[in-house]
Amino acid sequence: MSTIKPVNQKAWWLVLPVVVCVAFSAVLPLMTVVNYSLQDIISPERRVFVGTEWFAAAMRDEELHSALWRQLTFSLAVLTVEIPLGIMLALSMPAKGWKASAVLVVVALSLLIPWNVVGTIWQIFGRADIGLLGAMLQKMGFDYNYTGNATHAWLTVLVMDVWHWTPLVALLCYAGLRSIPDAYYQAARIDGASRFAVFRYIQLPKMRGVLMIAVLLRFMDSFMIYTEPFVLTGGGPGNATTFLSEYLTQKAVGQFDVGPAAAFSLIYFLIILLLCFILYNWMQRVGTADKEGAGHE
């Protein structure tokens, strides 16, 4: 009996502050949102329990459907442009020496700029009268106007996001590339592999882990994009760049419809939860596949 050592579990009490913090910062607010989503609150004294009415309204809201499609298209466009561009950028960056450090600093510059400043920069950059980009395009004969033309506004937001976040993808890929041992390249040279074969069979597989992180990060971030389009276009013209969070804010803050906004945020939360879950499992599977692959080598 005396051989069994009792395990000291008192350390669990140290977790308590975190539990309390999370309860106040995440759990309770989320519970309040659930509570609001079932009521029509006219004023703090006057409120009516409406059941699932707001959820029904949100699910049947045509504007919300179009905002969701706009959001998905935007996120997919972001991934289609930024991931290949980031890989190309990483491949063309110098590997060592002072040039490598200099290029790293230059590439990382746009990541240091706050979101709302990025929006402001592009708002001025794109103006047809004084903006460098806008005025230049006008001189070249394009009738570029991001405040009036929906396609131009959409493309400007996309290009802005590409400008802002491709460096992140590039830096992640660069880190992945640098971790490939030189022996792989030597073997490829001996085999007389082409530049493309080296990329396809050495660099790309070795970058898979970081690429997954890049895809996940860029997808989630672009799915929740708010500040930059808000500053640049304010969701317009019309609602061409009204993405999900923009629409939610219009409802919750602009019109102060707490009930519908709460129901909508819960739906938004469920979408994000599902996407995170799928992407997380996908990453885990890629991770284990990598390990199994390494075992066979």
Add this chain to the structure above:
Amino acid sequence: MFDWMVWTTPVAVFFICIALMLAGMTVWEIKSPTTLRKGFLPIATTRGDRLFIGLLIAAYINLAFVGLAGKFAEWLQLEQEPSVWISFAVSIAVLALVMRKG
């Protein structure tokens, strides 16, 4: 004390159920630890994973039902929209199925 937060009984019942579920899962885990296994779901899951997946599917079923309730009433020529308790029952059944066979 909490009057200003305008809490309602259905929400309280909902969260009490969630809390009970979590507590129950904890007790179950201590009594008989879960093992990773593969069911009809595409990934190997533990008991907690299956609960999460089941609850998520249940939420989506209810949302879809609420969204399509108007259409259902139209197709089936009902006087009024079908009750949400139907989707609740369906989602509970799906949750049980995922927990058991997932």
